[in-house]
Amino acid sequence: MKLINKSEISGGLLQEIESVIERGSDHHIFELIATRVEETGYRYCKEIRKTGSTDGMLRVQFRTVPDLCRALLRASCSTELLGDGRRSFQEFGYMVDCSRNAVPQIDTLKQLVKFLALMGYSYLGLYLEDTIEIEKEPYLGWMRGGYTKKEIKELVFFAEIFGIEIRPYVQTLAHLNQITRYEQYQEFIDTDDILLVGDERTYRFLDRYLQSVSEAFSSKKINIGMDEAHMVGLGKYLDQHGFRNRIDIMLEHLERVVKICRKYGLLPQMWSDMFFRLAYGGKYYVEGERKRVKVKIPKGLDLVYWDYYSTNETHYEEMIEMHQSMTDRLCFASGAWKWTGFAAQNRYSEEVGRAALHACQHQQISDVVVTGWGDDGGEASVFSVLPALFADARVAYKDRIEESAFYSLTAMPVHVFLSADLSNFDDGLLDLCEKRRNKKQTALKEESQTRLDEKTQKPICRNNTGKF
Structure with a gap:
């Protein structure tokens, strides 16, 4: 994902994280509209609308700069148009x-x-x-x-x-x-x-x-x-x-x-x-x-x-x-x-x-x-x-x-990174980790299906305008 900064946030920040954001699976070019709000965490909305050199807008509401950074990381790695997150700890x-x-x-x-x-x-x-x-x-x-x-x-x-x-x-x-x-x-x-x-x-x-x-x-x-x-x-x-x-x-x-x-x-x-x-x-x-x-x-x-x-x-x-x-x-x-x-x-x-x-x-x-x-x-x-x-x-x-x-x-990839840990494990522990990983993947699939079945989820953007 590439971003064209249309916000008052630091250009230095986007420059520092540019390579990370561009490595994500979303390859759109977005105008970034980022707004600081009082509510904790972040919310983002992708508005896909081809205009000139961009593919649309990415609107982000955030409380802290790390909230914004996490929102951009998540948005760059997801095809979902909407996303939100709130850190449990102040x-x-x-x-x-x-x-x-x-x-x-x-x-x-x-x-x-x-x-x-x-x-x-x-x-x-x-x-x-x-x-x-x-x-x-x-x-x-x-x-x-x-x-x-x-x-x-x-x-x-x-x-x-x-x-x-x-x-x-x-x-x-x-x-x-x-x-x-x-x-x-x-x-x-x-x-x-x-x-x-x-x-x-x-x-x-x-x-x-x-x-x-x-x-x-x-x-x-x-x-x-x-x-x-x-x-x-x-x-x-x-x-x-x-x-x-x-x-x-x-x-x-x-x-x-x-x-x-x-x-x-x-x-x-x-x-x-x-x-x-x-x-x-x-x-x-x-x-x-x-x-x-x-x-x-x-x-x-x-x-x-x-x-x-x-x-x-x-x-x-x-x-x-x-x-x-x-x-x-x-x-x-x-x-x-x-x-x-x-x-x-x-x-x-x-x-x-x-x-x-x-x-x-x-x-x-x-x-x-x-x-x-x-x-x-x-x-x-x-x-x-x-x-x-x-x-x-x-x-x-x-x-x-x-x-x-x-x-x-x-x-x-995280599973490749984790191979560095293998020297700590015997076969029994590796089997246990594999079982837990399979169980986790099954749970994530079930959770994803549940989210698809939910019809009452309140969107954070209205009428495809990109407004929260």
Whole structure:
């Protein structure tokens, strides 16, 4: 499909996605009339009417630029004259790991931004431990490919074309293992990779850290980490202060970190396991248990429930309900499995994502992120989980976008792309996947027939005028 822009939308946007749109199965030349509206999601209508050098008009109503991008992708891959979709989540993002010995180049992240926008994602998170250059901290990012402020600003500027927000994901307590090799940081390391709570050197460091992050990113939303600090208070802190309840130690530290965030106008969120373990007797994944302790969560702090493992929708719904008993500011993080080796686990990720996102839809979670960790050293490509991200976006929008849209995105059919996953499977698992694929195809055929039989569907265009 070729487009002649007759709208006020950025010509730069259409130029960036032109090759993707032209790869679709619809080969018409349309005048594009795109209108921003208050209603969430998108609606489009193709008006086939040969006039001069064009075959008609493509009218699109959209709320956000990613909605528009997804509408154009879907329209280019479908012969249907009408289409609509509404993202279930107010904020829907992907987080890429930039700290596990595989720091993506800015051009790589730009390509990822383009993919995400066309699938309808609204933000990209960058997980940064020490891989960002901080003023007066020369060892942060040194020989590790750390991003400069200029590079991050370049990415932020590019992402704005697509309506994609770039968000920082950092660590402010644990998981800072790369800096422990340097003597100057050892002075305020408690134990392992955990900062020494209560030491003013810790907070001077975090102040410079968060100040630099706030200056590099235009987004005010920041994930401050604070997860899996199981040994906090058991190293230097124990020697200096004796044994204390570690939850009290973490809460004191959290208050200091939140205060620094507010100083720089940042809106913090953190992983939820610290508070959940406190409330539910030290466990993070529980079934049918009652909250044991009432927890006090700092005002204005969002909690992110992370879970990458279950394919059981009920499990997620129960865990979400338990989290909601602690806070009304809850986000969710699923996972696109690229952290177990050179090949991603797209099929498993799709099963996990479907169950998790359906639960989030039922529980009305407004902010959902898919995480792409690199625990094993980042062997798998940033792009290796595109099939999982495509599948998650289909669940989020519920718009029946054609599978051929994946080919438009990548110039590769999805079943060919998924062959990279085969090294993860034995024959039994492959048979199971084939059965599920056949079942899915049968369901899609039945759904398509049902749609043909529906006679009461209200059109979004009237009298073939192209007006909504």
